[in-house]
Amino acid sequence: MNHRAAWQRYALIALSIVLAFAFLGSRGLWDPDEGRYTNVAVNMLDSGDWLNPHRSGHVGHWTKPPLTYWAIASSLGAFGKTPFAARVPVALSYLVCVLLTWRIAKRLAPGTESTAALVFATMLLPFGASHLVTTDFILAASETLAVWAFVEARSGSRQPLAWFALMWVGFALAFLAKGPPGLLPLVVLLAYDHRSWRRHLGFQLAGAALFCTLALPWYAAVIAGNPGLFEYFIGDEVINRVTTDEFGRHGEWYGWITVYVPTLVLGTVPWTATAWRWAKALPADIRRWRSRDARRGDKAAVFLALWVLVPLLVFILSRSRMPLYLLPLFVPLAIIIAMQRRKEQRASPRWSWLAGWVLALLGLSLATAFWPTHKDASRWAMAIRERTDTPVTEVVFVEDMARYGLRLHLDAEIEKISLDPVPAGLQAHFNPRNDEDLATELIEAVNEPGAVWICKEARWPEIQARIAALGHTTTVLGSPYRGRIIFRTRAAPEPASPPATGMPER
Template sequence: MNPLPRLPPIVSTALLALVLAFAFLGTRGIWDPDEGRYTNVAMNMLDTGDWIHPRRSHEVGHWTKPPLTYWAIAASVATFGREPWAARLPAALAYLLCTWLAWRMARRLLPESRDGPVQAALVYATMLLPVGAAQMITTDYVLAACETLAMWGFVEARFGSSRRPRAWLVLMWLGFALAFLAKGPPALVPLLALLAFNLWVPGPRRHVFQWSGLLVFVLLALPWYVAVILDTPGLFRYFIGDEVVNRVTTNEFGRNGQWYGWLAVYLPTLLLGALPWTGALLRSAKGLPGHFRRWWREPAARAQDAPRLFLVLWLALPLLVFCLAQSRMPLYLLPLFAPLALLVARQRNEEGKGFPRAWRLLAWLAVVFALRIGAVHWPTHKDAAAWAQAIRERSDGPVEEVVFVDDMARYGLHLELGAEVEKISLAPLPQPQPKFSPEYDEDLASELAEHEPGVVWVCKQAAWPGVQARVVASGYRVEVLGAPYEGRVLFRVERAAQEPGIGTRERKPVIPARS
């Protein structure tokens, strides 16, 4: 049944996707650490005008991800204002692009089905993981959109009726170039599926590595890397050693690197993330062993069932790489939900099932919106909007910077409060510090020596006596700003008066009681 019976299916699906993309987009504050970290880097680009060197503060660069996501967030905020919804807009647009691309690819991969393309778009638009991630600030949705664009180019070149397949392969390499700017070498993992498909399926060859496409990739993807590597000694080794090799081969970053981590992370992600279409996905997976036996034994079967084989390779080979890698996170699978949606649509088409009944779809939308409303009211100490409100209520002057002492930095305050954010160490930092991705921006002594105006300091209540003593011993006095918030003391620091009889001893600040 058409989800909105009075409208054509393609129109009703498009309207549904638009509602899911933009409803409640700005009702939740920026959540740290991930949303805050990405937004903070984008805000630093806007504040400094330097869009080449990602920075988490004016002292420290942020090189863990290439710049495309930061560029998208910064451009959106510069256009629409410093609002959470503007920072999330690139993810929402990436979700819409993936939905549209699912429809476009289904026209080639499900040509025998009249409703198959629209069903593929509907499945993708309503799957829990894609629709949930559409309102999260993350590099993974920008990556997913770019990789899906690349795969569409290949689908048109390999399965389409176009007489100009080279143009589609140029589009494929353009998509991979943008993906490479979003996440670096892991963005090229889907190439394994393309190469395997071209080697395994007889028929007209579409050479993936054709010179015009490679030229587009080189001209778009590499200039930023060349510029920053030449400008920053040691960066190439960091990119390859830490951000590629160590993430793949070690659990250095603490991301589910145990032998069973792939099962604990990716199985629930696939089963829950595919809701409400998990049943069709499982039925499709049930038949795969039989298909594989036929494909292995009969070349003609591979050619006859080429669309399904392509989708299975697109899903299975990257998934195998993600399982073998020692760094595992649920959103790593987000780019694989496009082939999942196409496989589900194909399964439903083979079963003769049309659109779901309107009441079932509306019930699922009610669940999605309930989850979004719940996220808005979810009590969490990671909500930068609540932190911004607490700081405003306690400060009688402008806040230019927020300094967190031995505590998780709430980088979302850069957008929510319009203040720079730093994380510092109470103890002196050992020298030399790591050049890339150090834990702290600087230490207490260095921060005090800057004498910056409009700074609010934050530390845990349990650490407050030690922080206060160290600040006072350095020749400064502190002013506590109201009651503790989320187990933290908020305070300002001023130079102690130099005249006899005036100083911190005569103006001893009140030590807040521990909650």
């Protein structure tokens, strides 16, 4: 490695670390996503139950497999219960993706690796996602690990079988991060190189067994301990997410246009123009790749196009659509952009321009700490502390969005309750809209003097009347906060018994 290349690598490493960790803990957790994932992780850490994810003491949370919760809980246990610690696993996943982008590009298109890693590190979507607690970056890192191992196995490495084993480890981690969607790149690898799979069929079967050994024990354990959970996983978390708009995630026929087009356009900033030139030339390339000789000559380009287009097609056809679903595709997009720039003989970006963009990204990260959003759980925690003079052990949201980030910021249990009884059914059992009903919570509240209740100001008269009808009184704590009433409840004292009037016995 010459001096210039070494300097570029060290500069890229330093830049990536700064982008990953600068201002990582400068703001509180944002609900719903950051609060929800961190809440489950804190519950795991406090209860010692790392097998069954819970959103409250008695309600499970089965919408995602456990890898993200395990990673967050481990970080909180190591670094303390802070927003910074909650985001460390995501920041590390971002760095893993930067490194693996470099490694894959070095194999597929030698000479583009530094540019590819730089592109991924500075694209708007990967940078923004690296400061959010979600499953998506841990999934992206796991999938990219699997694809990197495949590329190494197919690129003349001395120990291809060991690389194939690592590939299955990566897919096992992806499966523990998000279930079946984590296996989408496997479809790409099978489509791209089915002959190699047949040639190593015996070992691939052993690799699949390794995958099952790592990925399936958690599923088997929780399904055995929770009757009906298998049907919920398959029916609601797989089939319904793909085929219905049950979860309200842009399921309209045009939903992919409103979600994925802006994600790809804005998410690739400041490299969008290069990505657009690649996309514009793609139809002609696909027609040319009908020729076997053309495919052989453009192996890297074909592989990268498949890596982007096959999962993208699945996401378009699915009726559950969210911007971060595309995050794993930004690794191949970064390599594509680097190859396109080399094809166009474009020089590396000027350091002055790059420094300006990096400062803009850091400024954006810092600005979020001062953005007055209702999503910031730390501000809710401050408002609650200002209105109470005793420790808060539980926060109960009545017919309102639960601010699960308060689990970390207040160290209090969070519950979401309904006025009426919780309906029965498989979906309601494993992913209920509410934890329990008002009557049940009021009975439990007798033994929870540290509980604070929150409801929408517009519904306060109705909720106050329902609480009174159940024999409890309410005390409002301070003025409303963001259109919400913060209050406490207690059982109304029983009326005194009238004095006896009968004649005493003789």
